[in-house]
Amino acid sequence: MKPIIAIVGRPNVGKSTLFNAIARRRKAITDDMPGVTRDRNYISAEWNGRAFILVDTGGFEITADSNIARLIREQTQMAIEEADAIIFLMDGREGLQPTDIDIARMLQQTSKPVFYTINKVESAAIERNTAEFYQLGVEPLHTISAKNRTGVSDLIEKVIASTREALPAIEAVDTETVISVIGRPNVGKSSFVNKLLGYERLLVSDQPGTTRDAIDTVFRYKNKNIRIIDTAGIRRKSRVSLRVEQYCIMEALNAIRRSSICLFLLDAVQGVTDQDQKLAAEIYEMKRACIVVVNKWDLIAKDHKTYDNYIRAVFKHIPFLDFAPALCVSALTGLRVRKVLDLLEAVEKTYNQNVSTGEFNRVLTSIIARNPMPRYRGKNIKVYYGTQVGVAPPTFVLFTNAPQQIPEHYQRYLEREIRAQFDFAGTPIRLLFRERPKR
CATH class of the missing domain: 3.40.50.300 (P-loop containing nucleotide triphosphate hydrolases)
Incomplete structure (x- = not known):
């Protein structure tokens, strides 16, 4: 399952910039005006093979009568309740602010992993000035520049490592x-x-x-x-x-x-x-x-x-x-x-349906015969056999001579036909392609 990683902090500390750096694409709108993010941003991301959901909690709309402190508290509380790990972002240029201290005090009440991170550390002078953040009484402090992407890789590696014991995907009791x-x-x-x-x-x-x-x-x-x-x-x-x-x-x-x-x-x-x-x-x-x-x-x-x-x-x-x-x-x-x-x-x-290996292969052979597998660089792609390896959802491994070369459109064709033949109504199917074990 994918853990949820939330980025929290007061306006204009660079949450959306860090979001983009981790997501590796420019999805959030970034600007120098506080509160510029107008929509909650979330994205399914991957870092070195580890999948997760990244949430930028920025984006509350600032008006003349906005109670900014209360809004930030709401955001932070939600992250504490819902996320599996939290990146608390502060601004190294502006230094430690009273709002930062308030957020830190809230985060210190949670048992969830919190990464206290100082952003915009883009010079030696700024680096020296980060000493004041130790007033928060937390360690370690992570220094990064989301804009230049320095320190981001080390940070996200540590955050992902902290989520490996996330909640189980389904919290059923007995037969519930x-x-x-x-x-x-x-x-x-x-x-x-x-x-x-x-x-x-x-x-x-x-x-x-x-x-x-x-x-x-x-x-x-x-x-x-x-x-x-x-x-x-x-x-x-x-x-x-x-x-x-x-x-x-x-x-x-x-x-x-x-x-x-x-x-x-x-x-x-x-x-x-x-x-x-x-x-x-x-x-x-x-x-x-x-x-x-x-x-x-x-x-x-x-x-x-x-x-x-x-x-x-x-x-x-x-x-x-x-x-x-x-x-x-x-x-x-x-x-x-x-x-x-x-x-x-x-x-x-x-x-939760199971299909016998023999029945599955008889149907699989018929499906491929009706619409043969495309060739890849003049080479015939063969599917030797398949077997079901899991349920919830039904998961099948298909052994082939070219597991990386199965076109997406053909994977969708196989999924549709397998679902239709075995009446998997209402459920997705997971197909995994593997090389045939050597004898």
Whole structure:
């Protein structure tokens, strides 16, 4: 699973610059004006073969009446709660500031690894002046220049090493099934959960983000315990805080990681948005089983073709989730809400399904015969045999003479056909290509 690494600090200390340096691409908008980051930035990144999710917690919108200290405390508290490791960034040019001391005091209360980092150390004079940061009473202090990328590699290596004992991907108890309700604020997650459970378990309001925390509820269905996480999307913030959509990211990512099945909620009126696509991509990247639930269907004018046409339009925007079954529901009226439980049962079964090696190879041979593997530099690529090596998700190893040369489009073809032949509805499939062991 991917650990979450959060960068925290007051405005204009270089959080977005460090984010870009670690992510190795210019994704965040950087500027010299404090608070310039207008959107929460998060990205799936990799460093020397170690995958992780990097979050830039900058971006609160500064106004004349903004309570900056409170906003920074909110950011820092969220990082403490949700991240697996924290980089606390300070400014070596400006020196130690009262706000830095406040943040450090908060971070000293957590047992999570915190890396106290002084940025913009770009000369010997600045290096000498960093001695004042020892007033914080913490060691070690890391000195870097995110702009010049000096010291960044050593820092991120140490941060990644500290996350190797991150939380398990799925926190199920015995035979408990853990599912998460994922979606943008105000798509009706809490209303949907309430209707599913049959009572008002969660705070519901027309205002986005009124669920204050991620809430777990355990219930029984067909003699099985199901733990359902309402991701909140998600906590309530004041008007001068980050937009609610920006606060939801780490909580949503953690909920996806904890669950085996994601109920991905969309708003039928608004359709698929950019934020929806980002969340869908994370579900796919983490290889979670998924059911797409289109809420507020009662607000859509319909004829006999509306349902099918709408579902087709949804998957045009999120084609990487085309393995997921979809339902159009209304949390308000209860339309089809209970049908989700029956789908959950079917999807969990396929997510944990095993296929015998003999049966798998018979089907694999037929799939390749219908659409032969492309040649690579005049060389025939052969798949000798395959076998299933895991479940949740179903994972298969295919032994071949050219494991690095299988085109992505052909990998997708194999995945689609294997899913169709073995009825892996609702679950992603992981294909691993290996050289055939030498005899």
